[in-house]
Amino acid sequence: MTELSSELQRGEPDSTGNPRERIGLDDPVLRRKERIYDTLMNTVTEMSDLSPTDIKPETEIIHDLGLDSLQIYELVIDLESSFDIRISDEELERVNTIQDVVDMIYELTSE
Amino acid sequence: MNSAENDFADGLLRIFDNVLLTEEKALSKGYFSNLSIAELHTLDAIGPYEARAMSETAARLGITTGTLTVAIDRLVRKGYVERYRDSKDRRVVRVCLTRQGKLAFRMHAKFHTLLVKRIMDPLDIEDRERLAALVREIDEFITEQYQKYSQEESARKGAKITEEQGNDRIIQ
Numbered sequence: 001m002t003e004l005s006s007e008l009q010r011g012e013p014d015s016t017g018n019p020r021e022r023i024g025l026d027d028p029v030l031r032r033k034e035r036i037y038d039t040l041m042n043t044v045t046e047m048s049d050l051s052p053t054d055i056k057p058e059t060e061i062i063h064d065l066g067l068d069s070l071q072i073y074e075l076v077i078d079l080e081s082s083f084d085i086r087i088s089d090e091e092l093e094r095v096n097t098i099q100d101v102v103d104m105i106y107e108l109t110s111e
Numbered sequence: 112m113n114s115a116e117n118d119f120a121d122g123l124l125r126i127f128d129n130v131l132l133t134e135e136k137a138l139s140k141g142y143f144s145n146l147s148i149a150e151l152h153t154l155d156a157i158g159p160y161e162a163r164a165m166s167e168t169a170a171r172l173g174i175t176t177g178t179l180t181v182a183i184d185r186l187v188r189k190g191y192v193e194r195y196r197d198s199k200d201r202r203v204v205r206v207c208l209t210r211q212g213k214l215a216f217r218m219h220a221k222f223h224t225l226l227v228k229r230i231m232d233p234l235d236i237e238d239r240e241r242l243a244a245l246v247r248e249i250d251e252f253i254t255e256q257y258q259k260y261s262q263e264e265s266a267r268k269g270a271k272i273t274e275e276q277g278n279d280r281i282i283q
Contacts, residue, residue: 069218069221070142070214070218073214073217073218074210074214076217077159077210077214077217078210086160089220089221089224
């Protein structure tokens with residue numbers, strides 16, 4: 001389990017899917033990842049019929065969200081524009097879950 | 112040419128033709144059916160990030176800026192490209208891809224990646240390296256030939272212009 005999702009799991013479980021309510025955000029790394037998570041949620045929900053409650057850190061992008069390659073690239077282009085980053089296909093190949101996307105954006109925005 | 116050389120030449124040309132044909136068929140079935148292969152390669156030359164000057168893009172494609180202007184007009188109309196004047200130097204026209212253009216670029220790049228993956232996956236590491244080295248050599252050789260022809264052509268054009276200027280002077 002990755003860093004943010006394990007942090008998320010540590011707190012009280014909630015039914016809203018909103019991780020802000022679940023974790024202590026004193027850690028600047030987690031705070032930044034939270035902001036990334038929020039932007040990612042907004043982007044995904046704007047470009048699909050999904051509700052924020054359908055999406056959790058461990059949600060798999062292809063398997064659970066059912067995004068096809070065109071939708072994945074739409075998401076990539078919007079995220080590149082929102083965070084002013086470049087996401088290569090090699091980086092995309094390493095991504096499986098929403099948490100992985102958050103971690104990838106965190107890494108890319110830290111460079 | 113012996114028969115092995117003939118087979119090699121035929122194979123090489125068939126690969127070239129079929130890659131283009133396959134790209135065209137994949138395009139016509141997909142979301143970007145209103146784009147031609149030439150237009151896609153123009154999007155490739157512009158690239159998905161920074162805006163490029165028209166002259167730079169034309170040089171990348173090996174065409175004149177006049178020819179590129181016609182192609183860009185169509186791509187702007189189709190919603191794949193944006194064109195604007197450089198704010199610092201108003202003489203420079205820059206082009207960049209719209210969201211739709213970026214999408215077409217990435218899908219096209221994925222086609223190339225998949226093509227390479229399908230070719231490379233069945234090979235072991237040694238064969239992959241050998242194939243990559245051979246392709247590099249072929250690429251260098253063809254590029255060299257292309258440059259030679261281009262230089263000869265521009266030298267001929269230069270000679271023609273000088274000759275015409277000379278004729279003008281004689282007439283004057």
